[in-house]
Amino acid sequence: MDKIDQKILGLLQEDATLSTSEIAERVGLSTTPCWRRIQILEQEGYITKRVALVNREHINVSLDVFVAVKTNQHNFDWLDEFAKIVSSFPEVVELYRMSGDIDYLMRVVVPDMAAYDTFYKELIRSVKLTDVSSSFAMERIKYTTALPLDYALPEEKNRRKRT
Missing domain, CATH: 1.10.10.10 (Winged helix-like DNA-binding domain superfamily/Winged helix DNA-binding domain)
Structure with a gap:
């Protein structure tokens, strides 16, 4: 590079x-x-x-909800099932396994609070969770899909890494 x-x-x-x-x-x-x-x-x-x-307002999904999930299940079978269930929801656009106080964090996009409530009820019906906490974004201040390129390895380090 x-x-x-x-x-x-x-x-x-x-x-x-x-x-x-x-x-x-x-x-x-x-x-x-x-x-x-x-x-x-x-x-x-x-x-x-x-x-x-895609312009989110044009397709009516302008509300971002950050959903923090805690579970007392810490095994591969549960994680696999949880990941499959959460991945089946089109509203979930990001899902992360976290360190610290929460186990998983997801970003959900929906039109409004009623749509989120429907999503929430389906989520807790589908998978056993210890705690679910939701935070609603009031304003999107910065959003980009572009990754910073300043950290890319120089060509000679890439070559050594590949061999």
Whole structure:
């Protein structure tokens, strides 16, 4: 990963619809070498997927709910079942296993409080939990899907890591 690769990734994170020639021009390459770099970034797993970001208000899911879950079940069978059940809810857009006071944290997107209540009732009906605590986001101050690229390993460290 060199600075040009970082620039390519930065551009694609901001707008995956850019043509290869537009990206090449912005990073100072001709089209073919730029296309080759993008292909390598995909093959090596730096680029895992290209998606469209949808306007949440247009599809009526503007409420973010952060749901903290505690359980007294700490075994692989329960975790596997919990992950399957939670993953089946389209409202759950993120799920994390946590350290500290809570066991799992999820971000749920819904239109309103009534929709969240319906989700909540279905969740607690589907899986045994010790405690569920919900926090409602009042304002989204910063949101991005772009990852910071300043921490990417330099090319020579990547090469050593791969061998």
